[in-house]
Amino acid sequence: MLKKIKNRIVVLGSSSFVARNIIDHLKLFKVRLFLVSRKQCDLQSLSAVKYLKKNIKSNDIVIFVAAKVPVKNSEMLLSNLEICKNICESLLKKNIKHLLYVSSDAVYKDSKYRINEDSITQPNSLHGIMHLTREIMINHYFSGPLTIVRPTLIFGKNDPHNGYGPNKFLRLAKKNKNISLFGKGEELRDHVWVKDVAKLIVQLILKKKYGIYNICSGKVVSFFSIAKKIINLLNSKSKIIFVKRKGSVPHGGFRAFNNFKIKKNFKKIKFTNLNYALLEVINEK
Numbered sequence: 001m002l003k004k005i006k007n008r009i010v011v012l013g014s015s016s017f018v019a020r021n022i023i024d025h026l027k028l029f030k031v032r033l034f035l036v037s038r039k040q041c042d043l044q045s046l047s048a049v050k051y052l053k054k055n056i057k058s059n060d061i062v063i064f065v066a067a068k069v070p071v072k073n074s075e076m077l078l079s080n081l082e083i084c085k086n087i088c089e090s091l092l093k094k095n096i097k098h099l100l101y102v103s104s105d106a107v108y109k110d111s112k113y114r115i116n117e118d119s120i121t122q123p124n125s126l127h128g129i130m131h132l133t134r135e136i137m138i139n140h141y142f143s144g145p146l147t148i149v150r151p152t153l154i155f156g157k158n159d160p161h162n163g164y165g166p167n168k169f170l171r172l173a174k175k176n177k178n179i180s181l182f183g184k185g186e187e188l189r190d191h192v193w194v195k196d197v198a199k200l201i202v203q204l205i206l207k208k209k210y211g212i213y214n215i216c217s218g219k220v221v222s223f224f225s226i227a228k229k230i231i232n233l234l235n236s237k238s239k240i241i242f243v244k245r246k247g248s249v250p251h252g253g254f255r256a257f258n259n260f261k262i263k264k265n266f267k268k269i270k271f272t273n274l275n276y277a278l279l280e281v282i283n284e285k
Helices: 017-029 047-055 074-091 126-141 166-174 194-206 223-234 260-265 274-283
Strands: 009-012 033-036 061-064 098-102 146-151 153-155 179-182 191-193 211-215 240-243
Touching: 009 017, 017 033, 017 194, 033 047, 047 074, 061 194, 074 126, 098 126, 098 194, 126 146, 146 194, 153 194, 166 179, 166 223, 166 274, 179 223, 191 194, 191 274, 194 211, 194 274, 211 260, 223 240, 223 274
Parallel strands: 009 033, 009 061, 061 098, 098 146, 146 211, 153 191, 179 240
Antiparallel strands: none
16 A cells, blocks of 8 residues: 655656656655646746745645756856755745755766765766755755755656667667767666656655665666667667767766665665666657
């Protein structure tokens, strides 16, 4: 039997890819939802503070997903910080039950070892700088129960970003178009299915778990292996094309994560096998 969530849940950035999956999972619990997308409120605007102060109530649970991503330039960086500032100011003097912020694994410094929640945060991208700065801002403004999740590379149906990896490879393979890989596609990365991310975020709320949590499968696989799996699963006519790199291999070719903290706190949580998750994405209507 599903546990009932009594508090209303406010989702900031409700039209985003990750948020839509969180909302779908929350609906299983028949929870009261208040959704804030760009249509309802421009969170970058000063009027957002007034809107949020009026609509966010004491004892609400707030999930902060809103962001303009991926961050590619300083203008996007500043826009995202403005969004965070407005949200933080709107929560001042609000006795909300729980704030959960969806950050990113990009906040961590590269390492030849598996990264955990205590690893050094030293981002080398504007995207990572944005998320780490937001985390610092939230910790400065907000003194209530706070959870920060740092998902690794997310894949799933209807991801609008078409980023290098499973999402882009699936789209190309479905059209029998060739898949271009940098170098030999040898980088080892951790990929996590968006439905696993959504399920875990809801569990963090249900079990009132606070602090920082990496959301990762705990396994690494090369981009070449993923492209090959996808071509085989779709029986596609796509071919893998290798493109010469212009620079060094990102993250030194290795970006692995430790999900010990998640496993310790959620003994029944299991991350979906990559092959099965890819099949689910392919067959999802």
